[in-house]
Structures are given as C-alpha cells and as structure tokens.
Amino acid sequence: MKFFTIILSLFLFFACNDSTTESQSTLMSNAEIKRPALEKKSSNKITIDSAITLDFLMGKFEPKKHDDFLKIETKYANRADMFIQKETYEAFKKMHETAKQDGISFVIKSATRNFFSQKNIWEAKWNGKRKTTGVKNILKEFPNPKDRALKILNFSSMPSTSRHHWGTDIDLNNFTNKYFEKGQGKKEYDWLKNNAHKFGFYQPYTKKGNERPHGYNEEKWHWSYLPLSKKYIDQMKLRMKDELVKGFEGAEVAKEIGVVEKYILGINQECL
Ligand SMILES: [Zn+2]
Numbered sequence: 001m002k003f004f005t006i007i008l009s010l011f012l013f014f015a016c017n018d019s020t021t022e023s024q025s026t027l028m029s030n031a032e033i034k035r036p037a038l039e040k041k042s043s044n045k046i047t048i049d050s051a052i053t054l055d056f057l058m059g060k061f062e063p064k065k066h067d068d069f070l071k072i073e074t075k076y077a078n079r080a081d082m083f084i085q086k087e088t089y090e091a092f093k094k095m096h097e098t099a100k101q102d103g104i105s106f107v108i109k110s111a112t113r114n115f116f117s118q119k120n121i122w123e124a125k126w127n128g129k130r131k132t133t134g135v136k137n138i139l140k141e142f143p144n145p146k147d148r149a150l151k152i153l154n155f156s157s158m159p160s161t162s163r164h165h166w167g168t169d170i171d172l173n174n175f176t177n178k179y180f181e182k183g184q185g186k187k188e189y190d191w192l193k194n195n196a197h198k199f200g201f202y203q204p205y206t207k208k209g210n211e212r213p214h215g216y217n218e219e220k221w222h223w224s225y226l227p228l229s230k231k232y233i234d235q236m237k238l239r240m241k242d243e244l245v246k247g248f249e250g251a252e253v254a255k256e257i258g259v260v261e262k263y264i265l266g267i268n269q270e271c272l
Contacts (some may be wrong), residue, residue: 046234054239057232059115059165069112069167077108084111085167088225092170095199104191109221110164110171118159119248125152126249132156146253153263154217159248161240161264163204163222168229171221180220189220200227204267215266224271233272236264 055061063069063083070089072082076096084092096106113121124130128138132152135141142148149158163169173188174180180189196202205219206212245254257263265272 046238048238049231049235052232052235054244057165057236057240058160058244059113059118059162060160061114063112063114063167066167072108072111076106077111082108082111083167084108084170085225085228087228088168088170091199091201091225091227095196095201098195098199099191102191104188106172106188108170108172109175111169112167113162113164115159115165115247118157118162118164121156122152122159123249125156145250146256149250149253149257152250153257153259155219157216157263158245158251158254158259160245161259163224163229163232166229166232168225168232169204170223170225171219172223173221175221177218177220192223196223200225202226202268202271204229204271206268211269212266214262216263226271229271233265233267236260237272240264 064071068085068087069083070086071080072084072089074080076092092106092108099106121130125132125138126148132138133155135151138148138151142151157164172192174185179185192201192203201223203220203222204224205216205222207218208215240260242255242258242260245251245259
C-alpha cells in the first residue's frame with residue numbers, strides 16, 4: 001500500500017508539473033500572440049495635439065493666409081479662388097494624372113470652406129434664400145428649429161463642424177449621387193472606389209445603414225485625404241463639444257441633435 005502511495009504521489013507530482021509547464025507555455029504563447037495587438041492598441045491611443053488648434057478644426061481661419069494652404073490651379077477646378085492643403089493637393093494631382101491615363105477626368109467643385117463661408121451657406125438655407133434638397137419653402141414646412149436643422153443636415157454641415165474646413169476634403173465632378181450611378185459618372189465612381197485609396201482618398205459619407213446609422217446622407221462626390229484628415233477627426237473625437245458649435249442662426253439646436261457624435265463622427269468606419 002505504501003509503495004502504491006509513493007507511486008501515486010510521484011505520478012501526481014509529474015502530472016501536475018507537466019500541466020503547470022504546459023499551462024505556462026500556453027500562457028507564454030498567448031502573450032506572444034496578444035502582444036502585437038496590444039501594442040497596436042496603445043499606438044492608436046489618441047492624445048491632444050496642441051499643434052492643431054480648435055479654431056483650425058472649426059474653420060476659424062483664412063485659408064488664403066495660411067502657410068499650409070494654396071490656391072488650386074483652374075485646370076483642376078471649375079472655378080478660381082479655391083484653396084486646399086498642399087499635401088492634399090500633391091496627392092490629388094497624382095490621382096488626377098493616373099486617372100487621366102485611364103480616361104477618367106476629375107474636376108474639384110468645392111474644396112476648403114472656412115467657418116464664415118459655411119455660415120453663409122447654412123444661414124441662406126436656414127432662411128430659405130438657398131434651396132435645401134427636397135424642400136419648397138423651408139420656413140413654412142419646417143417652422144420648428146430642430147426639424148429645420150435636421151433637414152438641412154441631410155447634406156450641409158453646421159459651421160464649425162464641416163470636414164471642408166480642413167483643406168483635406170474635396171467634392172468631385174457632380175453634386176448628385178444619381179450622376180455617379182450610370183454612364184461616365186459610374187465609371188468615375190468605380191474608378192474612385194478601386195483606386196482613390198492608393199492616393200490616400202476615402203469616401204467619408206457612404207450609404208447609411210447598420211455600419212453608419214447617423215450623419216449626412218451618402219455623398220459619392222465627397223472624398224477625404226485621410227493621412228491628414230484622420231489626425232483632425234482624432235482631435236475632434238477628443239476635444240470637440242456640441243457647446244462649441246455657435247455663432248450662427250440655428251446653432252441653439254446643435255446640442256439637442258448631438259452634432260458632434262451623430263454628424264462629425266457619423267462617418268464611414270474606415271475614416272475613423
Ligand atoms: Zn463635400
């Protein structure tokens with residue numbers, strides 16, 4: 001019996017030892033597997049970048065006086081006096097050149113719009129002086145400020161919340177989705193979907209659905225230069241508040257609507 005107990009103890013000792021060794025090695029290999037993911041997560045941690053001011057993020061500056069901006073040559077645009085960040089412009093020119101070889105041509109229809117030009121657009125829509133898509137008489141049809149703001153927000157941003165403030169986002173060729181759904185427009189959109197990312201451009205306002213439940217309607221014409229705009233959206237995520245959205249007619253409903261969460265951050269997940 002004593003002999004049997006010794007054998008059993010020895011067996012248990014080695015069995016436990018084995019399992020300990022095994023579990024240690026399992027732990028180690030798990031740690032090894034997990035390490036890159038953890039490192040990736042910590043490198044993605046957003047911190048305040050004081051070189052990027054809130055005034056810049058909210059478009060409260062003059063692009064023509066800003067060192068990082070320049071005027072777009074008219075061969076790339078449908079009108080003069082449009083501005084863009086230099087880095088976005090270089091990437092766009094490369095994309096434009098490559099597309100041209102495939103028989104596709106791109107024209108910039110809108111680029112940087114600062115707070116003040118966005119305020120002009122927004123207030124003209126708010127007061128019915130400028131057309132809002134699908135509305136005949138906005139003052140009569142939408143007397144309630146929140147409803148009116150939501151209607152305009154289908155396609156237009158409140159001043160201080162637009163990606164067009166940053167010099168990274170451009171509108172190309174045509175302001176209707178319909179144009180991009182057939183013929184030459186479809187070829188252009190298909191080309192952008194297959195190639196724009198190679199030059200750093202992504203579509204922030206994709207079709208709304210489970211992946212993008214909130215925000216502006218789909219805009220097949222709006223493309224964003226992500227190497228720069230990703231930095232700005234990160235800062236917006238960290239620092240922007242609904243309370244900072246002010247200084248124009250209708251701004252009082254920004255908080256009730258939740259413009260930061262629903263509109264600034266209500267974009268294609270690839271751009272976040
Ligand atoms: Zn746009």
